[in-house]
């Protein structure tokens with residue numbers, strides 16, 4: 001079952017069309033990477049899912065219920081972490097979660113139990129200092145705890161890792177992965193390695209549409225290609241190799257970096273067969289030949305090229 005479906009969604013700001021007939025399905029219990037470059041329209045899409053922004057056209061369903069602009073009914077299923085969460089800086093985490101729990105009408109016992117569980121989940125149990133003194137990573141972690149207070153079915157996070165250092169990023173990714181065992185997680189990002197690290201599903205947003213979507217394995221199988229890295233011990237070997245033109249028609253493209261050459265092809269078996277013939281004929285002996293798996297990064301660059 002899909003926890004979120006978006007059909008034929010469009011949104012313009014003035015004359016600028018940001019979202020253009022977008023279709024997207026997020027399966028229940030998935031951890032879903034919503035990928036797009038800066039300004040692609042990720043936040044705009046999320047705001048429409050939350051009913052905070054009015055679409056020009058299209059339908060959104062959360063847990064099979066229609067999302068209506070200006071109404072919060074479907075938000076009972078959603079926990080949301082904005083890209084820059086705001087807090088009362090003079091409060092401690094426990095005071096802040098208590099306040100949030102009271103606002104949403106939880107009992108004292110529930111507030112105390114949920115706060116303990118959630119602060120422990122995000123590694124902030126025992127953090128007694130005021131939120132104003134928190135690092136960005138700690139604020140993101142507290143934001144996740146707050147978003148989970150209502151025990152949502154779907155957690156939506158807007159670029160939760162983009163402003164963090166590698167340690168902070170890893171902490172957030174580990175937490176999101178843990179949460180995904182019980183809650184569907186959708187997060188937007190332009191950091192492809194984060195998606196490869198924890199997501200099982202992804203979608204690439206490009207020019208207002210979903211260019212590619214599916215499980216990571218499906219995306220790589222359908223849209224990916226293999227790459228072969230060759231490293232030469234001397235510049236003249238690389239030059240001599242580049243003069244051999246027989247492989248070129250089989251390549252999508254190639255990249256050169258010092259004495260390394262990366263060949264991209266959809267038919268790497270044929271490339272390899274020919275390559276070994278060329279190497280035998282020319283006497284060139286690369287110091288390294290390595291088959292590289294398709295990466296989300298190379299796929300994304302092809303899509304947005």
Ligand SMILES: Nc1ncnc2c1ncn2[C@@H]1O[C@H](COP(=O)(O)OP(=O)(O)OP(=O)(O)O)[C@@H](O)[C@H]1O
Nearest residue numbers: 013018036037038039040041042043044045159190
């Ligand atoms: N309220 C608004 N009025 C006018 N233009 C807007 C508004 N909100 C967003 N935009 C524009 O829409 C485009 C998409 O913005 P959005 O914030 O959705 O992108 P994003 O993919 O989340 O980008 P980023 O990764 O930089 O956060 C941008 O060009 C932005 O300037």
